[in-house]
Amino acid sequence: xxxxxxxxxxxxxxxxxxxxxxxxxxxxxxxxxxxxxxxxxxxxxxxxxxxxxxxxxxxxxxxxxxxxxxxxxxxxxxxxxxxxxxxxxxxxxxxxxxxxxxxxxxxxxxxxx
Amino acid sequence: xxxxxxxxxxxxxxxxxxxxxxxxxxxxxxxxxxxxxxxxxxxxxxxxxxxxxxxxxxxxxxxxxxxxxxxxxxxxxxxxxxxxxxxxxxxxxxxxxxxxxxxxxxxxxxxxx
Numbered sequence: 001x002x003x004x005x006x007x008x009x010x011x012x013x014x015x016x017x018x019x020x021x022x023x024x025x026x027x028x029x030x031x032x033x034x035x036x037x038x039x040x041x042x043x044x045x046x047x048x049x050x051x052x053x054x055x056x057x058x059x060x061x062x063x064x065x066x067x068x069x070x071x072x073x074x075x076x077x078x079x080x081x082x083x084x085x086x087x088x089x090x091x092x093x094x095x096x097x098x099x100x101x102x103x104x105x106x107x108x109x110x111x112x113x
Numbered sequence: 114x115x116x117x118x119x120x121x122x123x124x125x126x127x128x129x130x131x132x133x134x135x136x137x138x139x140x141x142x143x144x145x146x147x148x149x150x151x152x153x154x155x156x157x158x159x160x161x162x163x164x165x166x167x168x169x170x171x172x173x174x175x176x177x178x179x180x181x182x183x184x185x186x187x188x189x190x191x192x193x194x195x196x197x198x199x200x201x202x203x204x205x206x207x208x209x210x211x212x213x214x215x216x217x218x219x220x221x222x223x224x225x226x
Contacts, residue, residue, distance in 0.1 A: 034213070045217070046214050098163060101213060103148075103155040
């Protein structure tokens with residue numbers, strides 16, 4: 001049973017508009033959440049993270065929102081750029097489980113120019 | 114160069130053969146991980162290591178063996194390759210001082226024929 005779920009396999013957005021990628025989790029022990037970005041033939045690279053004690057974290061065009069009661073987080077990209085086209089993975093971890101990350105299945109984002 | 118490197122980048126092997134994927138990191142991170150990426154499953158943890166000579170199973174360990182005699186190296190061996198092990202394999206490392214943020218290698222694309 002997947003503990004981290006990204007229910008949208010793909011998302012297509014026009015350049016300049018907002019991209020919203022969603023992620024749900026089932027394990028209430030998770031206390032740290034991360035987003036990774038992956039281009040073809042490359043390894044995933046860290047994008048942004050959020051601790052469970054916060055509900056929002058912002059870094060430039062990227063903002064992550066956390067709703068603990070709903071066990072839901074989202075990544076907002078504003079404005080979206082063609083270079084943002086990639087696979088985005090949501091990941092979660094817990095101090096109880098050491099440094100292991102549990103990943104979702106990923107969402108392919110296509111930003112059209 | 115500093116970082117985390119995997120070798121080979123691409124490998125084709127036959128069913129039943131033993132194959133070893135190499136991973137080397139220069140940061141002296143205590144944690145190292147092996148993930149496999151498959152469509153619809155995202156990144157799934159195969160094995161991880163908290164320190165030299167300490168390894169533990171992840172979500173999908175069957176058919177794989179790891180060792181970690183030195184902090185910087187974490188090889189993954191497929192003892193008798195099967196077609197179901199055709200995948201892209203990613204090595205990663207992290208350090209507790211930086212939370213659970215992991216740094217990934219570029220991946221090894223393995224095809225078992």
